[in-house]
Amino acid sequence: MIISKKKPFEEVAEDLEGLSRIVILGCGECATATRTGGPEEVAEMKAKLEELGKSVVFTEIVHTGCHELDVKRILRQAKDQVGDADGFLILSCGAGTQAARAATDKRVIPGCDPLFLGNIQRSMDFMEKCSHCGACIIDDTGAICPITRCAKGLVNGPCGGTSHGKCEIDPNMDCAWTLIFAQLKREGREDKMTKINPPKDWNVIRHPAELMDRGPDKQKMGKEV
Amino acid sequence: MGTYRDACKSGQFVVSGEVGPPKGTNVARMLHDIDLLKDKCDGLNVTDNQSAVMRLGSLAVSAEIVRRGGDPIFQTTCRDRNRLGLQSDLLSASFCGITNVLCLTGDHPVVGDHKQAKSVFDFDSVHLIQCCKKMNAGTDWEGNALDGGTDFFVGAVVTPEADPLEPQMYKFACKVEAGADFFQTQAVYDMDNFQRFMEQAREIYAGTDVKMMAGLVVLTGLGMAKYMNRAVPGIFVPDALLEELGSVAKEDQIKKGMEIAARHIAFLRDNKVCDGVHVMAIGKEEIIPEILDMAGVVR
Numbered sequence: 195m196i197i198s199k200k201k202p203f204e205e206v207a208e209d210l211e212g213l214s215r216i217v218i219l220g221c222g223e224c225a226t227a228t229r230t231g232g233p234e235e236v237a238e239m240k241a242k243l244e245e246l247g248k249s250v251v252f253t254e255i256v257h258t259g260c261h262e263l264d265v266k267r268i269l270r271q272a273k274d275q276v277g278d279a280d281g282f283l284i285l286s287c288g289a290g291t292q293a294a295r296a297a298t299d300k301r302v303i304p305g306c307d308p309l310f311l312g313n314i315q316r317s318m319d320f321m322e323k324c325s326h327c328g329a330c331i332i333d334d335t336g337a338i339c340p341i342t343r344c345a346k347g348l349v350n351g352p353c354g355g356t357s358h359g360k361c362e363i364d365p366n367m368d369c370a371w372t373l374i375f376a377q378l379k380r381e382g383r384e385d386k387m388t389k390i391n392p393p394k395d396w397n398v399i400r401h402p403a404e405l406m407d408r409g410p411d412k413q414k415m416g417k418e419v
Numbered sequence: 420m421g422t423y424r425d426a427c428k429s430g431q432f433v434v435s436g437e438v439g440p441p442k443g444t445n446v447a448r449m450l451h452d453i454d455l456l457k458d459k460c461d462g463l464n465v466t467d468n469q470s471a472v473m474r475l476g477s478l479a480v481s482a483e484i485v486r487r488g489g490d491p492i493f494q495t496t497c498r499d500r501n502r503l504g505l506q507s508d509l510l511s512a513s514f515c516g517i518t519n520v521l522c523l524t525g526d527h528p529v530v531g532d533h534k535q536a537k538s539v540f541d542f543d544s545v546h547l548i549q550c551c552k553k554m555n556a557g558t559d560w561e562g563n564a565l566d567g568g569t570d571f572f573v574g575a576v577v578t579p580e581a582d583p584l585e586p587q588m589y590k591f592a593c594k595v596e597a598g599a600d601f602f603q604t605q606a607v608y609d610m611d612n613f614q615r616f617m618e619q620a621r622e623i624y625a626g627t628d629v630k631m632m633a634g635l636v637v638l639t640g641l642g643m644a645k646y647m648n649r650a651v652p653g654i655f656v657p658d659a660l661l662e663e664l665g666s667v668a669k670e671d672q673i674k675k676g677m678e679i680a681a682r683h684i685a686f687l688r689d690n691k692v693c694d695g696v697h698v699m700a701i702g703k704e705e706i707i708p709e710i711l712d713m714a715g716v717v718r
């Protein structure tokens with residue numbers, strides 16, 4: 195799930211200055227779960243913009259906000275309402291905002307600050323556990339990711355900053371390597387800690403990454419195979 | 420003066436000091452410290468943007484120590500440079516006559532004075548040790564031949580009071596396997612704990628030539644000692660030492676702290692607990708020679 199937070203309304207209002215006919219799109223997936231671009235947030239934003247004297251010509255919760263075909267279809271179906279819109283405010287992550295970019299040539303404005311790929315630990319309690327580095331190594335680290343959960347992304351054990359099992363940058367945050375070691379010990383696999391892991395290949399994924407999968411032997415990562 | 424490496428190889432009890440480059444270009448005090456310590460110690464560490472606070476660089480200051488006839492221990496962290504930057508700086512260090520490198524992870528930028536800085540950590544300290552060894556063998560990290568290799572004496576750090584200790588010991592083992600020649604520990608104050616740590620450490624590096632130096636940060640007062648206990652990860656100052664410091668008037672506490680440091684140096688040397696000490700007096704380097712005198716260290 196992509197975790198986002200709402201931008202301060204003043205910032206959104208400033209971005210919309212000079213625009214008067216606004217389309218608001220939310221997202222039925224992550225932005226709904228994080229309460230940043232679900233039905234309630236879209237309705238709330240509509241009311242606030244109308245208070246500012248803007249006319250909100252169309253709102254919709256796209257089923258999956260980053261699905262470019264979905265967004266295009268919805269805007270095509272609503273072309274009577276959106277045709278003379280001058281601004282598209284998107285309440286979702288940056289991928290959703292750029293799905294709208296792909297669907298219109300008009301001004302597109304982000305309404306959220308996307309934060310991280312997060313697990314839902316419980317309602318409205320999210321934690322980053324994977325940063326999709328392109329080559330998963332957590333088979334050797336007790337299925338706890340040091341790339342993401344260690345503040346320095348260290349792959350060969352803890353730094354000297356661990357204090358009472360917590361991380362040097364935040365006494366409330368577990369040191370990833372304390373967690374990893376405890377888990378490996380539970381599994382009876384502490385010996386994994388003696389293996390020197392090589393540094394990550396940071397160009398497994400060259401940004402911007404692309405993947406096209408059309409079945410076996412037709413998988414394309416990036417521009418070349 | 421011989422070199423730090425020679426001292427380590429000779430089997431004598433090794434003593435290193437430390438200088439912290441200033442935040443700015445006023446180097447008079449630092450140069451004074453260097454001149455004061457360079458002949459009293461076998462080597463002088465130069466910190467690298469210590470505590471993630473931006474300062475004059477450790478490479479330039481290490482080179483200056485070479486020019487002044489001392490032997491620098493060039494501290495290098497993985498925080499600010501990727502593998503290209505690190506290796507290039509290692510070649511530069513070699514070019515400047517620097518032979519000792521201390522490989523560190525580095526503190527996270529958020530604990531320093533540029534909290535918005537992007538941290539690098541492309542390599543970790545284990546990779547940096549491996550990299551120095553590769554460069555000594557005449558290739559870069561990728562295995563490309565160097566037109567002239569390096570000859571580094573490669574150091575690393577370990578935290579004897581880490582909590583939890585076990586994962587720290589595994590990392591220590593990785594550093595030994597990566598080829599570290601010497602270790603300087605995080606500051607230690609409890610000699611019993613340190614002896615126990617050394618027993619474990621010895622088992623790990625048995626059969627190698629690894630040299631172990633105990634880190635000693637001089638306690639300059641009761642307040643400072645309590646602060647170290649509370650705020651610095653991996654540091655434990657036992658109650659007995661706090662009481663000892665507190666038993667004298669505030670202005671005499673620094674003297675007490677010096678006595679404690681001298682006592683620990685003598686204890687570690689006379690009982691052959693480890694191969695040497697790394698003595699730090701963060702910001703009060705002028706007291707180091709007296710401490711060494713008190714401990715009976717002669718050079």
Ligand code: SF4
Pocket residue numbers: 323324325326327328329330331332339340341342
């Ligand atoms: S190693 Fe960590 S960041 Fe990389 S894919 Fe696995 S969980 Fe994600």
Ligand code: SF4
Pocket residue numbers: 343344345346347348351352353354355356357360361362363368369370371372
């Ligand atoms: S304390 Fe632990 S989690 Fe934090 S940076 Fe060090 S090793 Fe990583």
